[in-house]
Amino acid sequence: MSEIGLLQSALLLGVYVALAGSYGLVYTIARIQDAISLYRLSLVLYGLHGLTAIAIVAWTPLHIGWKGLIVASSAAFLAIPPITWRLLQRTHEPEVRG
Numbered sequence: 001m002s003e004i005g006l007l008q009s010a011l012l013l014g015v016y017v018a019l020a021g022s023y024g025l026v027y028t029i030a031r032i033q034d035a036i037s038l039y040r041l042s043l044v045l046y047g048l049h050g051l052t053a054i055a056i057v058a059w060t061p062l063h064i065g066w067k068g069l070i071v072a073s074s075a076a077f078l079a080i081p082p083i084t085w086r087l088l089q090r091t092h093e094p095e096v097r098g
Contacts, residue, residue, distance in 0.1 A: 019052055
């Protein structure tokens with residue numbers, strides 16, 4: 001891998017991680033505030049994350065195994081915030097005493 005290829009890969013991977021974190025953060029804030037506009041913004045951020053994943057797979061000289069990990073991680077990132085939100089809701093629901 002050339003120095004330019006390494007730099008491009010590192011920058012794309014940094015953007016990839018930043019967008020994944022931003023999606024999760026904005027999704028959570030949207031749920032807390034019950035704000036549909038923030039929920040839509042979280043989906044836009046996830047879309048940008050997906051585009052970054054496509055760029056990584058298409059243009060970086062990473063090994064196929066790493067590219068597969070990027071694709072699998074992107075699919076998982078879509079599901080993690082909603083699953084975590086539901087778990088937190090169930091964990092913090094008041095107990096019903098009978």
